[in-house]
Amino acid sequence: MIKLAAVTPPLLAGATLASAASLAQSVYWESVDQLWYVCQPDGTPGDLDRVTVSRLTADGTLLDKMSISRAGHGANLGVERDAAGIRLWTDAVPSGGWATAVARIPYAPNGTADASDPSVVRTPRTGVYRVSATIDPTRRQLVYRWQSNNVASPQATGGIDRYDLAAAAAGTFTPLQKLSYGASGKTLQGYTSLGDHVYHLYGDQAQDNVTVTCTDWASGTVLQSQDVTAFPGLPFREPEGMCVFGNSPGDPAATVAFGIGARTDAGVRNLNLARFPHPGTDPWVPIPYNTALYKPNSDNYVPQYRLAGDQVFVHFSLAKVDGTAWAQGETLFQLPLRARPDRTQRLLGVVSGQAVTTDTMAVRLEVAADGKVSVWDERSLKGWIGGDVSLWVC
Structure with missing residues (x-):
């Protein structure tokens, strides 16, 4: 379970989406390509059940979009990767602007699709209202939320189920777990599942309130409830969308990201997107490096990192395989996404005593926002360069 504590600095701030018609309603992080997928209802008169899905890079650059008709409100979104490519799980078969089923649709950059085409519709339950779905990538499970009454979410009753994703893709829905819920009195703005817990995002623009809760899948007990103050002062600030945020689909240190929409x-x-702190990593996590160029001092000094909240500890000692000097600005290795700072951090490392006789054995290292750790020293150093150092991801 992640701790719903103070959030980290933004993942995205002021990102522009494909449609200017409405605020984002849902968001999903696809960790293999490291892209954001964002769903908006398209407010074009006469076509209110169409949604637009924007695809953005990790830094918020708009790549392309897809328009999906006969969908619904875009209340939630799942992105599945299979051998054929990317599939979207989104709203389908709308009634009164809200979905009564979900659809599994191949993502087509700048393309179109019909979410209510029988070939893509999936119906986990019948006789339900305002349904939506997302995916827990760490378990490869489809998470499906439904209402038993066709009312606004503060008065809604219903349930949330999870299914094996591969079985659901094939049209077989055997619940792995089911939870029921009663009227919360709060406006639901998104949800996601991460491992043994389901997270809900609540709030509305009128009161400028944002709350996230964490519920135990097994018991239905609400374990945490946290007011969120991220992105204060935005005009028309409104919470919109939740998803799992990790460095890979099965990332054991994945956390939860959430969106805050705004309108000038x-x-x-x-x-705007932010995340809660990643859970700690224990034991140390190896960092890939170029073994043809660099060699560790011993097995104890292979590049590795640990996380404690948002503090990142890096441990390594490397030398050049060919014995040549370290170049100014030479990159030693690259940290994964979850361990990267939001701006360049200067670190203090050490160089082996054999390489330096009368001068300091300290050496300056830097870790950039893209996670690349490099050495900066004018002495053309030879020998081992290492670090037992830490930095604050801020």
């Missing part, structure tokens, strides 16, 4: 007085909509 000129009517421009944008999306």
